[in-house]
Amino acid sequence: MSPATEVPERVCRWLAKDALQSLFDALIDRGYAVIGPTIDQDAIVYDRITSVDDLPRGWTDTQGPGTYRLAPREDDALFGYVVGPHSWKRFLFPPLAAVATADRTDEGWRMASPTDDAPKYAFLGVRACELAAIRVQDRTFLEGPYVDPIYAARRRQAFIVAVNCTQAAPTCFCTSMGTGPRCSGGFDLALTELSTGFVVEIGSDAGSDIVAGLETEEVDSQILTEAETARQGAIDQITRRLDTEGIRDLLLGNLDHPRWNDVAARCLSCTNCTMVCPTCFCSSVKDVADLTGDHVERQRQWDSCFNFDFSYMNGGVVRNDIRSRYRQWLTHKLASWIDQFGTSGCVGCGRCITWCPVGIDLTEEVAAIREAGP
């Protein structure tokens, strides 16, 4: 598969590196909570940031199956890494959220929607694979027969500053999934970092609006070429591949393949992959009452198909072994998702490979099933 499809011509401006703070300030001025990459617990995570100083300047990540370490760079790049354990789903689809309330009144139970002060987020540093992941979750939460109001409220207001990758981790395979590394759309602004500043690509009216208030210069063709070269670096560094040819029938036609037993012997069913995956959307709902029992909140929290009782029904668990649960996750992500939503559920970000404690690599699992034949 080739990198993301044709990128339309867009207006670009040049923002000097020491002027990046003004982008923060402009967003904060307009009431956005800026969310971006920052270092916490020896990883680059996404959190509320207010200043350029919060960014992981001069840091990079070294990733592989089951391993993630930060390492210092030789330069002071602000976005010189790829993706960490967080994805933007934790802001659009919060891990814990109230979906409804119930109050006991004299006339009995009365249910209501919770007051949802949906935060106004500006996401700074969204990679191409993540733009694709947001689009995938849009299909789940906004385009089905029922719309999730929590996701809708956050998504509607979100301002997206994308960042074009200029390097790739060994775990990346966005090119196989047609999702990157180039940001082709779905952003308000897209940055490509060069040593002295950023090429800022304007992707929407809102983006144009913000840029109008910043000190920017015109870009010349030399800068644009440099940016293109930098982005090519990401493409060149991608080594991992997932062959998606006929993958839907390959997986759904091989539900009894011996490879499932093989991976089941290694998989711990720990749910890490589903937690870090930017498209996984499974959740469960439970009631939480206050001490009087008269006020109840119905809370939705992230769940995982790897949890033992995820498929509990009528006194028993349908997927009662790791084999069937791993099979469910992989076939859903790469095959059933296509039936359900018209696209793959995988964007090739590689997080599941990095954050699997035993380093299971889904590209390898698919290749093994393909090789051994139907």
Added chain:
Amino acid sequence: MTSPVALPPVVANPWLADAVVIREMVAEGPGVTTFRLAFVDEERRDSFRFRPGQFGMLYLPGVGEVPIGISGHCQQERTWSFTVRAAGNTTRALSSLHVGDTLGLRGPFGSAWPLELCDGADLVIVAGGLGLPPLRPVIYDVIANRERYGRVTLIYGSRTVDALVYASEYDDWSRRGIDVQTTVDRADLDWKGNVGVVPLLIERLHPFVHDRAILFTCGPEVMIRFAVRSALARGMRIEQIWASMERNMQCAIGLCGHCQFGPEFICKDGPVFRYDRVEPWLKVEAL
């Protein structure tokens, strides 16, 4: 803002239940109760309509929510029936409620039995255990529109005689032109009815014009598989058979992921499926 798909200015909350009050509770048998519920809000009462085969989520605040098939008459206008077996925490708590208590109801959800395909057809309704409630609205439609259907047979099995739900209605159904055949897994010698599993009654169906028949089935998955096997052995085609499937349904709106059966979300693609759609997945163990 990079606006995604065009959203309406206000998004309705599909997680929000309506308040309903219990008007009646009928003991159907050991551990099984039928609730007749009325909406507290008049507007909601007037706007609620369901199609046979759909289900609702009954919500007991502080305890939980359960999917229950809507089992009354589709033309009902004031109250809606739900037959519940006390099996877990929420259903047990529901069963200990009283007339006048309130709870929550979300719905109706899911796909419906395709009654529109039954014009002039023979209809074979095959139910097991608590699989009869989601099929009762079909029986009521047959009774209300008898001339629309050909021969109509109900084959219903349960574990024991007192577990046969809606037993007090069978005579009335028979009088209205439905061949009601029941069977139980075990019985004492007083019982003069059938003893044995549901598929045996399908094998015995006579007269049976296989290409004039449509079959609707709901019950334990194994029963469904073998009932269909018997129906196919008698010459029916898979496109004439519809089944109501079950999986762990939590949100009922296709967002929580629990109810997936292969690529199908039981809550929104089902629960009623034409059998060929679910047949490939039924063969897979622990899917």
Added chain:
Amino acid sequence: MIEKQAVTELLRELRFTADLPGEALDEIARIASVVEFPAGTPLFQEGAENRALYIIEHGRVGLDMHVPGRGRIRVLSVGSGDVLAWSALLGEGVMTVSATALEPTRAVTLPAKEVLELCARNHEIGYGLMRHLAVALAQRLVATRLQLLDLFSEPTGTDGFRS
């Protein structure tokens, strides 16, 4: 007394014999009789010898087995189109169940000895009959397994916060 022509017609209607060739039906009709059992009539007792095969035309027959300490237990009922007393044909003729008509029942009965002689004489008819018997017993075996699975039993899992 039912005429042989009528018996042949009956055999043509019964699931068990319906698709046998005309010659086979005539041969079988020659040795068949039609019997009526009012409700409550026993057909045969468990442990007793019975040398006749029955094919139920209409009605219902309860099959019971006796367990010391538990009494008589109904294990199955058979009805229209079902074959009964297969051990008359396949075994030593000692019945493994007691059979009682639960409602007015009509059956075609075939003496086992003559059926076996017919099968030995005419292997085509024999094959047809035995094949049908095998299919009927296979269906009954599957049905028995399903009964064993106790599919309608109460869920027994620990519930915690489950519905």
